[in-house]
Amino acid sequence: MPTLRAWFGGLWTVVRAPHLVLFTYFLLAAVTVPAGIAVHFSLPAPPAQAPNPSERGAPDPDWLDEASLLPPVLLRTFGSSLVGVAAPLSHLSAIAEGTMPPWPGVAVTAVFFLCWTAMVGGLITRWRRDARIGARAFVQAALRSAPTLFILGGVGVLALVLILMTDRSVIGPIHAWLTAGMLERSAAIWRLALALPMALTLLVVGQVVDYTRIEAVVSGVGARESLSRAARLVRRRPTAVFGVVAFHGLVFAALVAGYGATEFVPGGSVPTLTRLLVAGQALIIGRLTLRLILLAAQVRLHQSSESSVSLPRLRRV
Amino acid sequence: MVRLAVVPIAAWLVSSAILSGQTTAAPVEEQRIDLVLASGARCELRLVLQRDHVAHASRIADAARESLELYSEWFAPYPLDHLTIVDLPWRAADPEGPVPGVVSIRARWLQPERSLTLESQIARGIARQWWGESVRMPARFLADGLAEYAQSRVVERIFDRRHQRMNYSLQELRLFDGFVPWAIRALRLDRQTSGIGRPLLRRNPLVDVNRDAPEPVRAAQMAKAAAAFATLERYLGWPALQRGLSAAARNFAGRAMPPDLFYATVGAAADRDLSWFFEEAFGRPALFDFAVTDLSSAPGEAAECGPADCYRTTVVVSRLGDGLFTGTSLLPVGDFEAGRAIEVKLTFADGYEVVEHWDGRRPSKTLVYHGPAPAVSAVVDPANKLLLDVNRLNNLRTISSPDTAAVLPWSARWTIWLQDLVLSYAFLF
Numbered sequence: 001m002p003t004l005r006a007w008f009g010g011l012w013t014v015v016r017a018p019h020l021v022l023f024t025y026f027l028l029a030a031v032t033v034p035a036g037i038a039v040h041f042s043l044p045a046p047p048a049q050a051p052n053p054s055e056r057g058a059p060d061p062d063w064l065d066e067a068s069l070l071p072p073v074l075l076r077t078f079g080s081s082l083v084g085v086a087a088p089l090s091h092l093s094a095i096a097e098g099t100m101p102p103w104p105g106v107a108v109t110a111v112f113f114l115c116w117t118a119m120v121g122g123l124i125t126r127w128r129r130d131a132r133i134g135a136r137a138f139v140q141a142a143l144r145s146a147p148t149l150f151i152l153g154g155v156g157v158l159a160l161v162l163i164l165m166t167d168r169s170v171i172g173p174i175h176a177w178l179t180a181g182m183l184e185r186s187a188a189i190w191r192l193a194l195a196l197p198m199a200l201t202l203l204v205v206g207q208v209v210d211y212t213r214i215e216a217v218v219s220g221v222g223a224r225e226s227l228s229r230a231a232r233l234v235r236r237r238p239t240a241v242f243g244v245v246a247f248h249g250l251v252f253a254a255l256v257a258g259y260g261a262t263e264f265v266p267g268g269s270v271p272t273l274t275r276l277l278v279a280g281q282a283l284i285i286g287r288l289t290l291r292l293i294l295l296a297a298q299v300r301l302h303q304s305s306e307s308s309v310s311l312p313r314l315r316r317v
Numbered sequence: 318m319v320r321l322a323v324v325p326i327a328a329w330l331v332s333s334a335i336l337s338g339q340t341t342a343a344p345v346e347e348q349r350i351d352l353v354l355a356s357g358a359r360c361e362l363r364l365v366l367q368r369d370h371v372a373h374a375s376r377i378a379d380a381a382r383e384s385l386e387l388y389s390e391w392f393a394p395y396p397l398d399h400l401t402i403v404d405l406p407w408r409a410a411d412p413e414g415p416v417p418g419v420v421s422i423r424a425r426w427l428q429p430e431r432s433l434t435l436e437s438q439i440a441r442g443i444a445r446q447w448w449g450e451s452v453r454m455p456a457r458f459l460a461d462g463l464a465e466y467a468q469s470r471v472v473e474r475i476f477d478r479r480h481q482r483m484n485y486s487l488q489e490l491r492l493f494d495g496f497v498p499w500a501i502r503a504l505r506l507d508r509q510t511s512g513i514g515r516p517l518l519r520r521n522p523l524v525d526v527n528r529d530a531p532e533p534v535r536a537a538q539m540a541k542a543a544a545a546f547a548t549l550e551r552y553l554g555w556p557a558l559q560r561g562l563s564a565a566a567r568n569f570a571g572r573a574m575p576p577d578l579f580y581a582t583v584g585a586a587a588d589r590d591l592s593w594f595f596e597e598a599f600g601r602p603a604l605f606d607f608a609v610t611d612l613s614s615a616p617g618e619a620a621e622c623g624p625a626d627c628y629r630t631t632v633v634v635s636r637l638g639d640g641l642f643t644g645t646s647l648l649p650v651g652d653f654e655a656g657r658a659i660e661v662k663l664t665f666a667d668g669y670e671v672v673e674h675w676d677g678r679r680p681s682k683t684l685v686y687h688g689p690a691p692a693v694s695a696v697v698d699p700a701n702k703l704l705l706d707v708n709r710l711n712n713l714r715t716i717s718s719p720d721t722a723a724v725l726p727w728s729a730r731w732t733i734w735l736q737d738l739v740l741s742y743a744f745l746f
Contacts, residue, residue, distance in 0.1 A: 029736075032736045036728055036729070044724075045719040045720055045721075045724060061504045061511055062510040064504075065519065067710070077734075080504055084501065085499075087730075087738075089492055090492060091738055091742075097493070097494055156745075180408060184425065184496070187408075191493075191496065270503050277729055280729065283733070
């Protein structure tokens, strides 16, 4: 099956290049850890005496709430969604609801997104050749395609904002009107049904943008021509294109579920610092790896599409 | 092209409608349960539940039984022989006014076992059968505050019975437009903080309980009143407070009880004048905030210490708000303080501890000690009695720099949260 072949091919590609995962991880750490250090030195000490003696040592929700009201801006993002698997779930929920992240998060995300977009050109070139390329060649490939990729990245962001705003400002009120007086379960099903067109639009636009990026790096043509070719590819091989993303989604769900399961093992609900860091960074590295695998799988799919188009059709004579 | 699009769209709409159960019958289901309370009293419990909430019937009945038992024990026997709990339709407006014997709740389709938000609604609504129905209270904040305070005690009992842990509930997050709940196992709520809505009070510290206000402010008024009753519990002790509430409920059953009579009844049962407390807590929108604003220890002068070495320790405790917590209605005489409600505990490096008292009337008080060891820490209200204090972070001050290792788990959690946020949004495209 082309879907599984492409995805596992991407997996094998990334496994053979762990330094790329590490580099992306350090890039992420470089933009996030300084903010974490700033938060660390802004936080007041937890109270020595928790109200309930049996809870001393466990996270104190009251202290958490008080800390979130302190003047430093970064502390305004403090809340119960910081704890454990609530973090990834709340982010997914915010995207589904069309909610923008708090502005410190927007700033850090923008910096990382720019770095990631610049890197993508080098990654695509490396995986396209399926061979190691030196650091200089990587950087040159990245810089060569960076302007086009930044334009495409900007288009992608605008499309995302438009889709999320439409979901929030149009679908939300329609849902409220449609489900007035309904059972809550029915309202939940209708919400899912109404969100489906937006989710599908997001998916299609996302895939077109992804393959446009690959086309722009591989063929070196401009953004418009790359967009046209990418749209043709998505139209020509929808099963493979969306199959890769669907399988990727399943693996991502398994990763988040695995992270959530760590809260249910003995001692998992109030983990030690070491366990907290190990589990948390395992989730982050897992997400980074999955994203690289998806990109590698898309490059393989693009490559296989090119070769199937260029081969003449065999006819029996 | 349009005709081709109509068929899948129609199929999608029809399947959604069928899945959502729009073609099936009546949305409510009724159950009747005969409750026999520990006192021998009988009560017919009628549950009117939305069809998708029927699975919660046993939880609702259990919470109702526990509430009736405990309130009958604490306040007065339940005045009626029936109770109806009505599960309001989703997004329906709140009913106009309270009705005797009827409690309205908003159950959710998905309700985690360890998040007792459903039970807290039931306990709160049933408490209003005493405070507001049986005892008519013209001051709405009193009825609301008593109901909120009472439900915190009941829900803690329920959580302890079901999960063998003295907590109020787990923190619950509502995700995906509020349809999907997630109970955070690490965040265990306490009845004397989250259970009485202290986060709301913290965000509305100057709320005036005597003002008629719409819903968001009314919730803050309820939180302030509940915090006042929780403070009284910690200051007087539960037996004394319970005596006062029971006296109020029994003596004024079926009658109106103005605030002054309520305050006098509770004070008489505790055998002390509590007007100093009720005037500050409810008479005006006072801000309660006590803090240790300075702590220093340095080697003392020979003239102060004599031949032996000693340390001079200076502590300054301050009242940052205008709310007083004096402990008495008597006025001070000259330089002497009147009242001992505020405690200040000082800990020294050799393990010695000193507990001082302060009436909190002046903006600040300076305490000076000479001793063989320097001070380590000073804390105002070490026993967390004053739950009306909106900022407890400034109650403790240490000589050495705060232990930053203690906050490392939180800064680590925040960094992981930020990393996940970046990946969630940056990888969408």
